[in-house]
Amino acid sequence: MSQxxxxxxxxxxxxxFVVSGFGKLMNPAGVAAAVAGKGLPYPQVLAYATIAAELGLGLLIALGLYARAAAVLLALFTxxxxxxxxxxxTMAGEAARTNQIQALKNLSIIGALLMIAAxxxxxxxxNQR
Structure with missing residues (x-):
């Protein structure tokens, strides 16, 4: 049962991650625009890296293929x-509240990913590595 x-x-x-990554795969230009909006360099490269992280690492974990390493990498990405x-x-008002909830949600997900890694x-x- 526990297994x-x-x-x-x-x-x-x-x-x-898989659903979000697939959505980003359908609109990489939108992802690149969001990355560029944050002032990051190479927005198109980072957009595809984001897609690879969410979709690729998410699928590896779901399948249990190199799940420990994929979980650590996805935790770092998150x-x-x-x-x-x-x-x-760095925000105020509703933006601060909304993003604080998102950040806390991500912290919880990081905890779950680290449990998978452990x-x-x-x-x-x-594979059971």
Missing amino acids: AVLSLARILVVVL AATIVVFHNFW AGPGRFAL
Whole structure:
């Protein structure tokens, strides 16, 4: 039972990333514009890196293929989004409140990803590394 729950949890944690990454894949120009809007260099390169992180790493974790490494990388990516995109400490009013919620949500997701990195993907995975 616990192995099945671990595998289900592993999949549920990354649903958000897979769906978001697929949406970004359908509109990479929009992602590049959002990246450029934050003043980051090479917005098109970073847009495709974002898509690869969300969709690629999310799918690896869901499948249980190199899940520990993918979880660490996706946790680092998610931490970076807090600093760059949800930096509520530089905002005021409703924007600050909305982005604080997003940042806290991301912190919770980072915790779940680190649990995957520590516990591994479980028995129901393409590999159990």
